[in-house]
Amino acid sequence: MTNSIDVVGKYATFMMLIPMLPFLGFIINGLFGKSLPKTLAGALSTVAVFIPFCLAVSIFLDFQSGAAKAFTIEFFQWISVGSLKIPMEFYTDQLSSLFMLIITGVGSLIHLYSMGYMHDDEGHNRFFAYLNLFIFFMLILVLGGNYLITFIGWEGVGLCSYLLIGFWYKNQEYNDAAKKAFVMNRIGDLGFLLAIFLIFQTFGSISFTELFPQAGKFGMNEGIIVAITMLLFVGATGKSAQLPLFTWLPDAMAGPTPVSALIHAATMVTAGIYLIVRSNILFSLAPDTQDVILIVGLATAIIGALIGLRQNDIKKVLAYSTVSQLGYMFIALGLGAYEAAFFHVMTHAFFKALLFLGAGSVIHAMSGEQDIRNMGGLFKKIPVTAWTFLIGTIAISGIPPLAGFFSKDEILANAFAHNPLIWGLALGGSMLTAFYMFRLFFLTFFGEFRGSEHQKSHLHESPLTITIPLMVLAVLSIIGGFAGVPEVLGGENSNWLASFLSPVFADNEILEHAAHHLDHNLEIMLMCISVAAAVVMITIAYVTYISKGSLPAKDTEEQGFFAKLIANKFYFDELYNAIIVKPVMALSSALYNFVEVYIIDGFVNLLGKTTVTGSRVLRLAQTGNIGFYFFAITISILVIILINTIF
């Protein structure tokens, strides 16, 4: 965590430009979007993300060559009260440099794609404004030098997610989905905020470079560290769609497809993983929290995959797949395999962005159709989309040598070293993945075309702005895995990513001791098992949907108990509705009608009424009759004399 002056000087401008260019794009498109031609607005936005990508590459290269070390740049004091000093500061290290590459790299591709995809939308320029704003906040998130700057990005991307899910704001269902995403994220955000409070109380600072070096003075599983890490994890479950806060993500598919690719697959939803990897020193001190993360991650991975089995909306399948894959990343975090978690973030960004963009291309070709039961036989019609989609599908299924194989294998190997049972369950989940992904692929691209005549006549391959990003991402999905080839396959130092990221974990002493050491033969065997399992599942999918040509049940057909359970997503939404939403709403009315009106205001009114009634009674004594007054005076005097004589 050295602060080399030269580097800071060299990169001060870069670090300013990287987030500010997308922000400028947002301002221009936001304020003057109405008068800008679509192509210009789109190009402007894309360039506003591509230039930061180039800058990020140059920073990355300096980290790679060792010329750069982690550095902090402070821009100005943001909030300051007494000892609480929160500067607007950026902390750049190997981890944030890679995140920058993903955000601006995949971001540029998705901007380019959107120029084609959103071309006919009347909100085209507004869309690019939001997209640029998102990139700005996402960069703030990974660049923030203290927890509160990270939190700016954290809530900022939540806002953009809200704006983009509800992009077609005429549709109140979409708006509902947007609101749901925002509110569920806010539940997590409260956890994050409370964690920040505790961190400040415990360390007297929330700046990474000031608090992490102090972590050494804490023992394992100390209450305060467990509390901090648990609260940070609560934040992560919201943003990264883990149990129990995952149900917003599938609904978020209401947004335009590029949004699903960028925000709800490649970048924003991995913010929770970033947060934990960034705080790895704290998490390594709290094995209790890690166990919770492991269990939650595993459960999410399996439940997401199970639900994915019976979804028929092409985007929903991918959404549940994302939930499930994020679960794998959390498994890795729970195992303390932070580098593996990041590795999967990276490969997942490639192949899931590819799959979503491919899905968008399919939807485009199908005139807006999203139900795979109405597709089929598209392979020849849209070959570029089909081929690239196939590559994404193979990659996510964990077939070597594509990207997903290496990153998933690293997680599985870590799982086995921790506990073979965890490995078994995780493997089960990845088998489901291979099945539902190939089910999706076969139903979409093979068999007979099942759509309408109208759709058939409009089938077409997408323009280059759409297919170029697909091809680039396909290449990345093929070669991305070679960034982290395990020792057993590539020999010593073959895992480039691990050695590149090692400075990020240099201060984490616990991690040194915990690194897994599997026997090489065993590791090879595990790999063979997982590949074989994937191949078996793909074969089953092939037999079911190609050889037998079966189709998923129609919505009206009767289904068995489990099938129904899965098709209805385990009734999570219904459950939350019954135990949270409805009671909250009912209590809102009850509080108002009963407590507010009846008790609190009733009491106040009663006070008023008593006063009025009291004065009304007393008023009766004022009869105006002199005789009555004399009578009253006489009686009063008598009473006073009487009292005086008695006492």
Added chain:
Amino acid sequence: MLTSSLILIPLIGAVLGLFAKGNSSKIVALLVALVNLGLTAAIMAKFNPEAGIQFEQNCSWIPSLGVNYHVGIDGISLIMVLLANIAGPLIILSQFNRDIERAHIYNALILFMQAAMIGVFVSFDGFLYYIFWELALIPIFFIMLGWGGPNRQPVTLKFFIYTLAGSLFMLVGFILLYFNSANGSFDYANLIGLNMDLNMQLIIFGLLFIAFAIKMPMFPFHSWQPGAYTEAPTQGTMLLSGVMLKMGIYSVFRWILPVVPDAVAQLSTLMISLSVAGIIYGSWIAIKQKDIKTLFAFASFAHVGLIAAGLFSNNANALQGALMQSLVHGINAIGLFYCADIIQNRLGDRNVDGKGGIRLVAPVFATLFAIVMLGTVALPLTNGFVGEFLLLIGIADYSIAASAVAGLTVIFCAVYMLRSYQMVVLGENTKSVSFTFPDLLLSEKIVLGIIALLVIFLGVHPYPILKMTEPAVLQLLQLINA
């Protein structure tokens, strides 16, 4: 003299405006308010945060009672004066495109109110302060009664009697303080550090606080508020929620924390509990409110609950948060109630049901409304976040559990704000074919535009404001914990 001018200018302006007719009275009022804002800016420029009470004027008024005309400005006064003077022009400008009967009287009352409220914020003599406190009640009474909604009479009466009753307790409290002071004085300097015994402090606390709790209002002294906010004319609601309720918060800073510190220490747990209960209670009720003005009233009540909890947390973060949030809440409340006014003005009612489709036809309004909403929801880099963060981290210093419960406002506020925004602004209007909603007029654009800019500017760069008040807050803490 500068400080007295802050009171005199609106007062003279109010009288001058009475001679203007119709719309020209609005312009006169606006000019007067702008002059006062300029004066405030000049004072801020000359203000030295470290120097304690400045721009003082202290002369004998009623020598037999030891009452002085003592005004001045310290950091805590200044932020309130700033709020009142930002609010003034915005409130006056907000009625430029509305038909107001007897506009000259209406604007005179607004300026009169302005003068009285500023008087409260700069008085350093308890008696003088009390006079201004009561004076402020008169114009708002007439504003509500003369220009309010259909149900204004009972609501105004309740508001008036409720707050007046509170003030009477306060008067008794000040008289008790007078007799406890060294040589019979109402002066701030003579009322702090009196070393009264705990029982006396508790009695005085109770007497003073009941007035402040009603004014803010704090749970459960709030039941006058939703009705009053709903029935008052828009500018009345802005005055009430934007500035007047800060009189209660300010008064706790000035006349409770340093005056009866032992009683505060004794009662802080109770006070924080009540405040936090108010946050939850107010936000929860806000969720299902139909009239957006009533909804914003409950939201305002909830937000003030958070400020109140911070007041009793006894640390710099919470107190700084309370000051920051007072300023910010004032600005944002004016924005929100203006949005409600714009909707009522275009559509004839404020019910959230059966609305929608505004975004489609009035994008400027929808965007500015959204920015004000985000400020209220306290998104980072908006003005609402800074205060809320400081308050919550300060309350966490007192008790992390209290902070966690108070923090539920983060979730609740998102629920009721997004819900009402969605119902009113988004979607399509299915109810009527002839749905029209003209986008903002120039004066409306200016008001909401300035508020939106303040939402973002104060969120990105709150540092100058925080630095302006910090020494005063630290001095106050020293006094309390001496």
